[in-house]
Amino acid sequence: xxxxxxxxxxxxxxxxxxxxxxxxxxxxxxxxxxxxxxxxxxxxxxxxxxxxxxxxxxxxxxxxxxxxxxxxxxxxxxxxxxxxxxxxxxxxxxxxxxxxxxxxxxxxxxxxxxxxxxxxxxxxxxxxxxxxxxxxxxxxxxxxxxxxxxxxxxxxxxxxxxxxxxxxxxxxxxxxxxxxxxxxxxxxxxxxxxxxxxxxxxxxxxxxx
Amino acid sequence: xxxxxxxxxxxxxxxxxxxxxxxxxxxxxxxxxxxxxxxxxxxxxxxxxxxxxxxxxxxxxxxxxxxxxxxxxxxxxxxxxxxxxxxxxxxxxxxxxxxxxxxxxxxxxxxxxxxxxxxxxxxxxxxxxxxxxxxxxxxxxxxxxxxxxxxxxxxxxxxxxxxxxxxxxxxxxxxxxxxxxxxxxxxxxxxxxxxxxxxxxxxxxxxxx
DNA sequence: TCCTCTGGATACCCGCGCTATCCAACGTAG
DNA sequence: CTACGTTGGATAGCGCGGGTATCCAGAGGA
Numbered sequence: 001x002x003x004x005x006x007x008x009x010x011x012x013x014x015x016x017x018x019x020x021x022x023x024x025x026x027x028x029x030x031x032x033x034x035x036x037x038x039x040x041x042x043x044x045x046x047x048x049x050x051x052x053x054x055x056x057x058x059x060x061x062x063x064x065x066x067x068x069x070x071x072x073x074x075x076x077x078x079x080x081x082x083x084x085x086x087x088x089x090x091x092x093x094x095x096x097x098x099x100x101x102x103x104x105x106x107x108x109x110x111x112x113x114x115x116x117x118x119x120x121x122x123x124x125x126x127x128x129x130x131x132x133x134x135x136x137x138x139x140x141x142x143x144x145x146x147x148x149x150x151x152x153x154x155x156x157x158x159x160x161x162x163x164x165x166x167x168x169x170x171x172x173x174x175x176x177x178x179x180x181x182x183x184x185x186x187x188x189x190x191x192x193x194x195x196x197x198x199x200x201x202x203x204x205x206x207x208x209x
Numbered sequence: 210x211x212x213x214x215x216x217x218x219x220x221x222x223x224x225x226x227x228x229x230x231x232x233x234x235x236x237x238x239x240x241x242x243x244x245x246x247x248x249x250x251x252x253x254x255x256x257x258x259x260x261x262x263x264x265x266x267x268x269x270x271x272x273x274x275x276x277x278x279x280x281x282x283x284x285x286x287x288x289x290x291x292x293x294x295x296x297x298x299x300x301x302x303x304x305x306x307x308x309x310x311x312x313x314x315x316x317x318x319x320x321x322x323x324x325x326x327x328x329x330x331x332x333x334x335x336x337x338x339x340x341x342x343x344x345x346x347x348x349x350x351x352x353x354x355x356x357x358x359x360x361x362x363x364x365x366x367x368x369x370x371x372x373x374x375x376x377x378x379x380x381x382x383x384x385x386x387x388x389x390x391x392x393x394x395x396x397x398x399x400x401x402x403x404x405x406x407x408x409x410x411x412x413x414x415x416x417x418x
Numbered sequence: 419t420c421c422t423c424t425g426g427a428t429a430c431c432c433g434c435g436c437t438a439t440c441c442a443a444c445g446t447a448g
Numbered sequence: 449c450t451a452c453g454t455t456g457g458a459t460a461g462c463g464c465g466g467g468t469a470t471c472c473a474g475a476g477g478a
Binding site: 048049052055056057058079082083086090091112115117118119123126127129130131132133134136137139146148149150151152153154155156157158159160161176177179180181183184185186187188189190191192193194195196197198 | 257258261264265266267288291292295299300321324326327328332335336338339340341342343345346348355357358359360361362363364365366367368369370385386388389390392393394395396397398399400401402403404405406407408
């Protein structure tokens with residue numbers, strides 16, 4: 001198909017498509033002469049993916065590119081691909097205040113060790129940062145108080161595992177993992193919000209009139 | 210304390226503090242003459258809150274302002290405050306593609322009805338959008354397949370409820386609710402990520418060599 | 419007295435995510 | 449065989465978000 005059709009089918013303006021091409025988010029179509037290039041269903045799928053990450057996931061373009069680069073890097077082993085993809089979808093660690101977070105780092109290590117998890121990539125850094133944020137604001141972040149979150153996380157990870165295709169289809173694999181993380185994460189946040197809103201008027205915390 | 214001390218203690222540059230003052234994120238200190246204003250621990254706490262939301266939560270300034278405005282609006286009932294705070298922390302719905310999402314809207318309604326939840330605010334819109342994102346990318350979003358997510362959400366909401374102080378302290382109340390949503394949400398995302406990374410090398414999906 | 423620091427206002431800057439404009443090569447209608 | 453709309457491709461510009469930098473006049477300490 002031509003750009004026009006791509007634009008219409010994905011509901012994305014042509015200049016935006018050109019922008020994604022420039023930025024390397026979308027691979028060039030197969031060039032057929034100077035003013036002719038053919039796009040296929042793969043391009044359409046990737047375009048939809050980009051838009052979903054941007055709109056629903058609020059993932060910055062640069063991180064989307066890192067994610068797609070990892071997917072397109074055929075030399076990456078599946079585990080490394082997954083880690084890279086997850087990193088790409090996570091917030092940038094460099095932006096954090098660097099204060100003294102050694103306590104949180106070891107807290108994160110302890111948590112990982114307790115679960116017998118090893119952290120490829122900077123997953124540990126992400127964890128440390130979340131713990132640091134909680135601690136700074138006086139919210140409980142002791143590893144032993146995080147049990148319910150660990151349980152929920154494991155349940156969800158287990159739930160998503162069957163959705164993952166066999167590792168042979170690496171691209172699809174990483175994609176689903178990230179989408180699971182981003183979209184189901186958003187879904188979960190919304191559900192928690194709704195659960196909390198509906199819990200406050202329930203029997204737990206009663207509002208004294 | 211003076212601005213300088215505030216800056217040092219919160220580890221935030223003075224120009225940035227002034228910027229937050231301009232933007233109404235941080236209330237003015239008590240003015241003592243033309244070139245003198247006194248800040249207290251409340252200012253420090255709010256400043257730390259802002260930085261945590263910005264750095265760890267990646268919440269835009271405008272949404273932080275809406276959140277703080279809701280907290281400072283004494284006329285808001287506690288439930289409305291909670292809804293407003295949650296809205297502020299959630300992504301902007303207007304940014305979404307408007308396509309045809311009627312199916313997802315009714316899907317969201319069905320989910321709410323099934324749980325006997327009512328949706329103050331646009332929680333339903335958020336839900337619909339998350340469902341739309343999943344559906345567009347071919348991931349399962351049927352209400353009956355979301356059971357584990359619902360369970361996890363309810364468990365987490367229940368876990369956070371005891372943390373909420375009595376509704377009399379409204380500010381603290383809403384704050385903790387939002388922080389719970391943002392920070393524990395981030396924590397949960399990270400944990401899911403770690404759980405998935407460690408699950409792929411486990412007995413679930415085996416990588417065929 | 420001078421020197422520094424303060425609150426406060428204004429102007430400026432940089433990166434992100436698009437948009438708009440321009441151009442030359444097509445290719446189809448008439 | 450022209451005329452005209454499309455296409456790929458490049459370059460420039462724009463609006464916004466989140467700060468920085470500059471300037472100023474009033475206080476206050478050495």
